Amino acid sequence: AALIVSDPLRLMSEVNMRPDQISGEIDVHLGVQFPLIQAITINEIDVTAIAQLRDISADVLMVGGYPLSGGNFELSFDNEKMRVDGEAEVNGIPSKVVWRENFLDGAPFRRRYDVSAILTDSIQARLGLNLAPYTSGPLGVELVFTDNGPQDKQAAFVVDARDATL
Numbered sequence: 001a002a003l004i005v006s007d008p009l010r011l012m013s014e015v016n017m018r019p020d021q022i023s024g025e026i027d028v029h030l031g032v033q034f035p036l037i038q039a040i041t042i043n044e045i046d047v048t049a050i051a052q053l054r055d056i057s058a059d060v061l062m063v064g065g066y067p068l069s070g071g072n073f074e075l076s077f078d079n080e081k082m083r084v085d086g087e088a089e090v091n092g093i094p095s096k097v098v099w100r101e102n103f104l105d106g107a108p109f110r111r112r113y114d115v116s117a118i119l120t121d122s123i124q125a126r127l128g129l130n131l132a133p134y135t136s137g138p139l140g141v142e143l144v145f146t147d148n149g150p151q152d153k154q155a156a157f158v159v160d161a162r163d164a165t166l
Contacts, residue, residue, distance in 0.1 A: 021058055021059040021060060022056065022057070022058045022059075023055075023056070023057050023058075024053055024054060024055045024056035024057060024071065025053070025054045025055055026051050026052070026053050026054075027051060027052045027054075028049055028050070028051035028052075028075075029049065029050050029051070030047070030048070030049045031046075031047070031048040031049070032045065032046070032047055033045070033046040034046070046078070046079055047077070047078065047079060048077065048078045049075065049076070049077040049078075050074070050075070050076050050077075051074070051075040051076075051077075052072075052073075052074060052075075053071065053072065053073040053074075053075055053084070053086070054072055055070060055071070055072070056068065056070075056071030056072070056073060056088065057069045057070070057071065058071075066090050066091035067090075067091060067092075068088050068089070068090055068097075069088065069089045069092075070088055070089050071086060071087070071088030071089075071097070072086050072087055072088070073085060073086030073087075073088070073097070074086060079103065080102065080103055080104050080107075081100065081101060081102050081103060081104075081107075082099075082100065082101040082103075083098070083099070083100050083101075084097070084098070084099040084100075085097075085098045085099075090115060090117070092126075093117050093119070093123055094117060094118070095115050095116065095117040096114075096115070096116045096117070097113070097114070097115050098112075098113070098114040098115075099111075099112075099113050100112045100113075100114075109146050109147075109148055110147055110148045110149060111146070111147040111148075112144065112145065112146045112147070113143075113144070113145045114142065114143070114144050115142070115143045115145075116140070116141065116142040116143075117140075117141055118138050118139070118140055118141075119138065119139045119140075119141055120138050121136060121137065121138070124139070134166070135161060135164045135165065135166050136164065136165050137163055137164035137165050138163045138164060139159055139160065139161055139163075139164055140159070140160030140161075140162075140163070141157070141158070141159055141160070142157070142158045142160075143155065143156070143157050144156045144157075144158075
């Protein structure tokens with residue numbers, strides 16, 4: 001956690017999370033490459049990481065403030081980007097979660113979250129979604145939240161009703 005809390009990344013503070021809000025296990029393979037010279041700058045250090053994150057729980061998910069539990073993810077990281085991809089329960093709902101960060105200026109986005117789930121009738125009821133008599137059965141949902149800074153945030157929400165009865 002120290003790597004993603006410290007400069008220049010500061011990922012945890014940028015998404016309003018603290019390391020004490022997250023628990024789980026991590027198996028990481030870290031690579032660091034740099035020239036053997038006396039005066040080295042941060043730009044001369046290449047960092048890569050691949051990690052397996054298991055049984056991850058977070059008090060508050062980055063998007064929406066919901067709790068995350070039972071997460072199993074693969075993390076890949078280098079100087080240009082980071083991707084966390086896997087499955088977890090978001091607010092008690094089995095979900096697929098992808099978190100992507102771009103660190104370079106000019107990238108198509110700075111931060112993006114993709115969360116998808118199947119909302120069964122019982123999950124819809126628990127969420128207070130009373131869709132009867134319009135539909136019954138499972139609904140696929142996908143939320144894409146893109147964050148390019150304080151003045152540039154976008155959200156898209158897609159509902160897949162192909163397995164529902166309309």
